[in-house]
Amino acid sequence: MPQQKDIKKPLSAVIKEVCDGWNLSGPDHHALQYADGVQTYITESNRLDIKNGCILRLTKAPGCCAEDLYKGIQSSDSGVRCDSLKQLANVSTDVTFAQEFISRNGHLLLVKIVEEAKEPPLIMTHALSSFMELMVHGIVSWENLSSVFIKKIASLVNSKVSDWSIQQVALDILESMVLSSHSLFLQVKQEVTFERLLAHLQVTNQQIQTKAMALLMALLQTAGDADRQELFAFLAKKNLRQFIYKNIIHSSGAVGDEMAHYLYVLQSVSLNHLEPRMRTPLDCYSQDQREVLHALRQAAFETEPEGGLSSERRRSLCAKEFRKLGFSNNSNPGQDLVRSPPGLLALDTMEYFSSRYPDAYSRVSPPPPPPLLLETSLLPGGPPPGSSETGSDYHPIFFSQDRLMEELFCVCIQLLNKTWKEMRATQEDFDKVVREQITRTLSSKPSSLELFKNKVNVLNYSEILKLRQTERLHQEETLAPPVLELKERLKPELMELIRQQRLNRLYKLWYCRLSPNHKVLHYGDVEEDSENPPIELLQEKIPVADIKALLTGKDCPHMKDNKGKQTKEVLDLALSITYDVEYSLNFIASSRTDFCLWTDGLSALLGRGMSSEAMRSELEILLSMEIKLRLLDLDNVQIPDHAPPVPHPPTNYHFCYDFSQAEQ
Numbered sequence: 001m002p003q004q005k006d007i008k009k010p011l012s013a014v015i016k017e018v019c020d021g022w023n024l025s026g027p028d029h030h031a032l033q034y035a036d037g038v039q040t041y042i043t044e045s046n047r048l049d050i051k052n053g054c055i056l057r058l059t060k061a062p063g064c065c066a067e068d069l070y071k072g073i074q075s076s077d078s079g080v081r082c083d084s085l086k087q088l089a090n091v092s093t094d095v096t097f098a099q100e101f102i103s104r105n106g107h108l109l110l111v112k113i114v115e116e117a118k119e120p121p122l123i124m125t126h127a128l129s130s131f132m133e134l135m136v137h138g139i140v141s142w143e144n145l146s147s148v149f150i151k152k153i154a155s156l157v158n159s160k161v162s163d164w165s166i167q168q169v170a171l172d173i174l175e176s177m178v179l180s181s182h183s184l185f186l187q188v189k190q191e192v193t194f195e196r197l198l199a200h201l202q203v204t205n206q207q208i209q210t211k212a213m214a215l216l217m218a219l220l221q222t223a224g225d226a227d228r229q230e231l232f233a234f235l236a237k238k239n240l241r242q243f244i245y246k247n248i249i250h251s252s253g254a255v256g257d258e259m260a261h262y263l264y265v266l267q268s269v270s271l272n273h274l275e276p277r278m279r280t281p282l283d284c285y286s287q288d289q290r291e292v293l294h295a296l297r298q299a300a301f302e303t304e305p306e307g308g309l310s311s312e313r314r315r316s317l318c319a320k321e322f323r324k325l326g327f328s329n330n331s332n333p334g335q336d337l338v339r340s341p342p343g344l345l346a347l348d349t350m351e352y353f354s355s356r357y358p359d360a361y362s363r364v365s366p367p368p369p370p371p372l373l374l375e376t377s378l379l380p381g382g383p384p385p386g387s388s389e390t391g392s393d394y395h396p397i398f399f400s401q402d403r404l405m406e407e408l409f410c411v412c413i414q415l416l417n418k419t420w421k422e423m424r425a426t427q428e429d430f431d432k433v434v435r436e437q438i439t440r441t442l443s444s445k446p447s448s449l450e451l452f453k454n455k456v457n458v459l460n461y462s463e464i465l466k467l468r469q470t471e472r473l474h475q476e477e478t479l480a481p482p483v484l485e486l487k488e489r490l491k492p493e494l495m496e497l498i499r500q501q502r503l504n505r506l507y508k509l510w511y512c513r514l515s516p517n518h519k520v521l522h523y524g525d526v527e528e529d530s531e532n533p534p535i536e537l538l539q540e541k542i543p544v545a546d547i548k549a550l551l552t553g554k555d556c557p558h559m560k561d562n563k564g565k566q567t568k569e570v571l572d573l574a575l576s577i578t579y580d581v582e583y584s585l586n587f588i589a590s591s592r593t594d595f596c597l598w599t600d601g602l603s604a605l606l607g608r609g610m611s612s613e614a615m616r617s618e619l620e621i622l623l624s625m626e627i628k629l630r631l632l633d634l635d636n637v638q639i640p641d642h643a644p645p646v647p648h649p650p651t652n653y654h655f656c657y658d659f660s661q662a663e664q
Helices: 004-008 011-021 062-073 078-091 095-103 106-116 121-135 147-158 164-180 182-191 194-200 206-222 225-237 240-249 257-272 275-279 287-300 311-325 333-337 344-356 358-363 404-423 427-443 449-458 461-476 481-505 592-605 613-630 659-663
Strands: 030-036 038-041 056-060 512-514 520-523 540-543 549-552 574-578 584-588
Touching (some): 056 062, 062 106, 078 121, 095 106, 095 121, 106 121, 147 164, 147 182, 147 194, 182 206, 194 225, 206 240, 225 240, 240 257, 275 344, 287 311, 287 333, 287 344, 333 344, 344 358, 344 404, 404 427, 404 461, 427 449, 427 461, 481 592, 481 613, 574 592, 592 613
Antiparallel strands (some): 030 038, 030 056, 520 540, 549 574
């Protein structure tokens, strides 16, 4: 192999040197390849791309290889033809070879094989694969293909009995044709049988499903507005959504990355299909649109007959009812829909809600205008068709329901009303919460409208606040090791603070009190209306040193005596102090808070660890506050995961100041 010092030599000289070293004649018939995922011929233009450590391989020159395969494809021996086409499919991935083979019109041989359709399935599969690999390089234009070739490829896709390997490559070729030009789109659209294309989505072969979906998306993306409308209508009529939901999303196998991308594209194209309505403002002079608006009002209210009302009274009544519906411009509600977005899409969805769910519609009258909902992220429409090559964030719910956009609106407009009542908040805060409820629910990727409805209603305003607090704490108190180490160092100090607070509470609660020196528990009977009785009135006492155990719940003696008669609430508040084999002091706390305070306090008094949920909560709060105070001076400073290295000591300390000399 050539050495590093030979890198500036002409490539032909390097090849000759290698051939001479191996006593190989005809250096012009040889070339070097390197592995870059696939074997790639080394040329003067790409030789600098070779990385250190790459293994180079001496092989047949691309021209010689192209000539041999060109002849092999035309052999009368079917075995030779099959082997040649199989090898051709592998080496055609290299652009250097592809140029050599195409310069000999080798691609036309492949076209002829396809058009004549005389070869058995295996040879046909290799021929189609080779053709596809050659065309990928863009050396030959797709426009040069004959209509006979296009019809033949389409017939392979339309066939019911064709080999799956052949259909997979044929689908791939048709997709590339459609994406290359509008004229080829028209030819493929005319030749492909869409019923067969949809049938390919129902097979168990995931590769066929993926390639069929790829061709469908290519047709939708390339189509003009009129053609796209026609395709959407056809696919809706043929239940494309149901095929996808049943045979792809809910199939036994996981959805692959490539299929996920095409589902995302279909989702984007479909939602962008709604954009014209969203971008079209309401026409205040349109009689039809005004009638729809008034139909919305009449559907929500049992209006009194307007025939006997004065015009002023009628306007006042209409304005009042439109205001209850949530329109901000209640005297002229059409003005709310002049803004686009949401434009006429808002009118469409409200009309759907009023006709599909009249009872729910009549109960909903949110203060914010209904168009607000369409300005939140109901579903990410995604980029315009063709602008994303890697997006795969599709939503299974999108394929679960006909008229999904309208159905989601019906669910979310009721959520909007519910959240407004929960919050009693400002318009700005309200907008943010509703948007967050919807987007958080969608991020969990619910697979059906019913799941979405259940999840979004559980995610109420209080839950949103909890999630925000948790996330804020996570952001502010980073999980960097130095911060975690600081928390561990602060814990003992803060635990002692909680311990002292618990012991202090033992002075003040109930008619049992701890002596100031923490040596004795005083208890006794006092008047019912007596609050915080002095310790002198509590005649009975138990030395702390005599306390044997602290019992809680069903382990308490007074709970065992009434076994089966106590509710869970009482059991959760029971505690006992045992100080002799036969004696115990029994309590039932008035609240869970008091229970936690006393069990923690008594545990601290006995030298044991505190374990109540109140203690854990308070410790987290104190730690959070203390961490924030300690890190105030580090605002906007990145905390490293590891401490910086300690520098090596200096070789001498001559820079130190000698105070002894100064004193003298």
